[in-house]
Amino acid sequence: GDPLPGIEGFQIVGDPRPGSTLRACGFPTNGTTLCNFQWVRCHEDGTRYSIEGATMYDYVVTADDVGTLLAVDCTPMDDSGRQGDLVREFANNENKITCDQEMQNDINICISRGRADFDVYVLGYSPEEWEHATLVLRRTGYQINISHKDEVVIDEKYSPNLQVHCLTGTFIHSVFMFAPERYYMIFLCRRKFPMDELLNLF
Structure with missing residues (x-):
C-alpha cells in the first residue's frame, strides 16, 4: 500500500x-x-x-x-x-x-534570605478596584500587604488547600490564589521574569 x-x-x-x-x-x-x-x-x-x-x-x-x-x-x-x-x-x-542564569541567581538570593517580595496589584480584597500591594513569600507562609493602608490582607501558612492558577501573556501576568474560603487575583508588576521566579519559589 x-x-x-x-x-x-x-x-x-x-x-x-x-x-x-x-x-x-x-x-x-x-x-x-x-x-x-x-x-x-x-x-x-x-x-x-x-x-x-x-x-x-x-x-x-x-x-x-x-x-x-x-x-x-x-x-x-x-x-x-x-x-x-x-x-x-x-x-x-x-x-x-x-532557569536563565540571572533568574537562578535571583532565586538563590531569595532562598538564602528566606523571603521574596513581589510588587503586585490585588483584586479580591476590594471588588471594585485593583489595590497596590506587596506579595511576600516566606519559607513557612505568605502575606499580601496593601501598600497605602499598611494593612496585611492575608497572612497564611502554606497548606495543601492552597491552589495557584496562572494566566500569562504579553500584557498580563496574573495569578489566581485560592486560599480556604477566599481567592485573590494578583497582577504582577512587570519585571523581566516575575511569573516564573514566583512559581519557582512557591
Whole structure:
C-alpha cells in the first residue's frame, strides 16, 4: 500500500528557558496534511506526563518544566485520516530544562534570605478596584500587604488547600490564589521574569 504519512527533519527550535517559546517543526512527507502535537514532561524515574492543553506546535516553557526533560510527540496524518508513526523530539538536546542564569541567581538570593517580595496589584480584597500591594513569600507562609493602608490582607501558612492558577501573556501576568474560603487575583508588576521566579519559589 501507500506509505504512511510522515514528517522528516523534526526538531524543536527556540531557547529552552522559562518564559521562552519553543516551536516544533519539520517537513511533511507522504501526503501529510495534519500533525497532532502533545508536549510532555519526562522525569528521572521514567514517568512521562502529558502537559494539559499543550497540543500546538508552539509551547511556552514554564517554571513547572524546570528540572524535567521536555519533549513533544508528533503524529502525522493525511486527508484520509491515516496516521503515521509517532515522532518524538526532546528540547535542550535532551538535557533538563534550567532557569536563565540571572533568574537562578535571583532565586538563590531569595532562598538564602528566606523571603521574596513581589510588587503586585490585588483584586479580591476590594471588588471594585485593583489595590497596590506587596506579595511576600516566606519559607513557612505568605502575606499580601496593601501598600497605602499598611494593612496585611492575608497572612497564611502554606497548606495543601492552597491552589495557584496562572494566566500569562504579553500584557498580563496574573495569578489566581485560592486560599480556604477566599481567592485573590494578583497582577504582577512587570519585571523581566516575575511569573516564573514566583512559581519557582512557591
